[in-house]
Amino acid sequence: MNWKMTAAGAMVAILGFAGSAAAEGALNIYNWGDYTSPEMIKKFEDKYKVKVTVTDYDSNDTALAKIRAGGHGFDIVVPSANYVPIWIKEGLLLEARPDQMSNFKNVDERWVNVPWDPGRHYTVPWQWGLSGIGVNKKVYGGDVNTSAIFLDPPKELIGKINVEPEMSDVLFATIKYLGGDWCTTDKEILKKARDTLVAAKPKWLAMDYSVTEKLPSGDYAGVYYWNGAILRSRLKNPDIVFGYPKEGYPLFMDSVAILKDAKNVENAKLFMNFIMEPENAALISSFAKYANGIKGSDQFLPADMKDAPELVIPEQFKKAGEFLATCAPEVNELYTRIWTDVNK
Template identity: 35%
Template sequence: MTMRILLTSALLALPAAAQAEGVLNLYIWSDSISPELIAKFESETGIKVNVDGFNSNEDLLTKLQAGASGYDLVTPSQHFLKIMADEGLLEDIDAHDLAAYQAVDEKWRGQWWDETNEYSIPLAFGTAGFTVNRDQYKGPVDSWAAFFEPGEDLKGKIASLSYPDEVVGAAQLYLGVPFCSEDSAEMKRVYDLLAAQKPFVAAYTSDNIENRIGGGEVAMHFWWDGNSMKTRANDGAPIEYAMPKEGLVGWLDSFVVPKGAANVENAKKFIDFMSTVENATAQYNFYGHSAPVKIDTASAKYTPENAPELFPTVKVEFSRACSPAAQDLVTKVWTQLLQ
């Protein structure tokens, strides 16, 4: 998964006391955890929580690869979690022994990104697709064709993300190219599709999406389910999240502890705190993305009736951790596209 909503970081830098007992340093998707829950955790435990935000999995990976990040808890998407674990960037926290593990839905246990449940407890999941502004676009949204092969009237009226991860995955779904393909000819098809779309793209950006699509600056924007839902429901924007027949790109973000973190026990306390039914429900109602842990459905703010974006009616294929050869092809496609 990549940036949800760009938000100025809660801190510009970690405090000098980052190593002190009673501190927890979070590096999370921007605006992804309820401030009220953070305040509640601080009140209940006496632990001071410092929050910093990232906007793409790539940014997070780079930070951890550099070493000595100073963070105690981070929230990568599933395929980047696998990369981090394989590179030895995560602490083995025996996640299966945490109280939080008992709250995890069975279908999210033992997944390929953490088969033995040593490193992670899931936080949220959802999909990546495209959103249309119905004042700007009246056509169908039942296929990725609307986004990747638009009509002439949409020239300069489409926006995409600033990084390749989910965009390339969506193009692969549309073309029937397997995720993590090492076939250069197949990836050439992906490049050709994106290159033909490029004249229609006003911007490749992951910033300020809600204003750009909600305000009608563009007619279509690559985006995420919950963000689209909240902009529609809370702001009254005339937008619709597409359900393309070829499918949507899935993501699942999890709590993990970076290798060498100073406050591992505090991180575990926060994971357990966030995974109680009461707090997980409050987090679901705040974040507007699906909960992979037990929540109180009677208190859940979002339902299929009022938040169809969160309940896809088409297949969902989750991004995978690809081989170096496959990832090199994705990077090549994107680099050439943006030249």
């Protein structure tokens, strides 16, 4: 199917058919772990008679390396905003023109002309949020609105902290904590960032993705992690409190894209259009507890997401949040060297 057809009538007819036809076959999604709503997947499978397989990855770099290597068999990937330009520049994504799909009208205007994909020729919103602090207040009752929780942990939290294993988010918070700017090449700041992280890591318990189980259970007493997962943790244990690092914290949006070498392109396009339907976007958010960028989805969200402190940024911390820009390749190389040292 050519989604760049110039005849408006033909486009309407095709999209109308796509909304009701029962497509056969498969769809292989490569996405972050614990991030895909089983209920939403089943709804898509039932509607289009497509068998969906979801494979998890643990970081943007893991996903990018896997696709670069080829032979992956995936149709869809969900990169973060600062990585999308890299995928596009390297020719890894199909210009699927979601902006011409029938449900694109539901995308909130805020998320249409985004720096990483102006006009949305390649991607559609999946979920957005931020990295912040989660702490069990029974273990630690001090200030949680600081990256010191994981970079210079109070004694109550030493050996009880989990830090997300995502290079950009961790380095952003560290550089901001030290007074630097994202994408900096300042050697003094970068050395301090490296030394700070290397010194802090022995005071952490883990760098993994089991927060929604281990934070509420008490296995972790503090985390630097994504806000939706911390919200899920608090719903299981009301002693969990959320903090916005006042020194600076990264905002993210993950977006669905079709891979250039996808085998199930038509089913992937159906999926793109499907998740821009407000009720379906709400299923995604209801599961993982992040905002989604689709107008009209709020009315379908559960009550526990409305006014949640993990989702509603207090006025005094709004200016501390910043979307991660895509750094130059030479800057990424510097950051990767630091990250390699941290993970030794």
